[in-house]
Amino acid sequence: MRIAFLGDIVGRSGREAVIKELPMLRSKLSLDQVIVNAENASHGFGLSPIIAQDLFRAGVDVITLGNHSWDRKDLIAYIAQDPRIVRPINYPIGTPGQGYYISFTKDEKKILVINAMGRLYMDPLDDPFKMIETLLISYRLGETVDAILIDIHAEASSEKMSLGYYLDGKVSAVIGTHTHVPTADYRILPLGTAYQTDAGMCGDYNSVIGMQKEAAINRFVTKMPGYRFQPAEGSATICGLFIEIDDATGLAKRTFPIRFQGELDTFLPDIK
16 A cells, blocks of 8 residues: 655645646555645645645545644634544544544555644643554554554654654554654654654745745844744645555555655655
């Protein structure tokens, strides 16, 4: 089974690039499933129902979110109607939506997608380690589901790495999002789980983490509030992670970054 996970889609340039290139990406990599983090897709903050529908029509199978889940108020009612949009599992009980979703490939393989949010330098939510561990009692890799992918939306690399090793051998992949910069540590952990601290963003890298540079620089230089962040709208780089999964065990066989267009060096090999 072959899965692509694409990092945070930021603004118009990011979402238009993903929508345009996704058919090519699915064909080139022979993908069975595409999962994207889209919590910044609507003008850099949140996700609108219309944009979610556009992404699904383009070939996205599951959308994950993060700390900007509720920036668009129209998503609050809509998320209950479409379970393919997954918000962090460790929000309190009663929060709209759900923190996981089982997606089916064309040949009926089951992929459990879980979204969790870190707590270090983030909102004080419930323990993501415990929430995921409890859910995995019901969903066992290679038995009740064929693959399990975790999007850990967190600020601290130490928290993401800890979760990766905590779940090593129990899930197919643990992939970090939120910091919008692709890390070079993509690999398969000792017990078979694919891992990357941050998948990067799908957006304009001639920016400050996807936002126009001037407002971000002025905020640091002057230490004054009031500078309005706007998404950068130059050519977007599409960033993410490819994972090939062993159909017998649900563990990763190989993984490599997806990176093409825009400002960053291209990494998009042919798949045999």
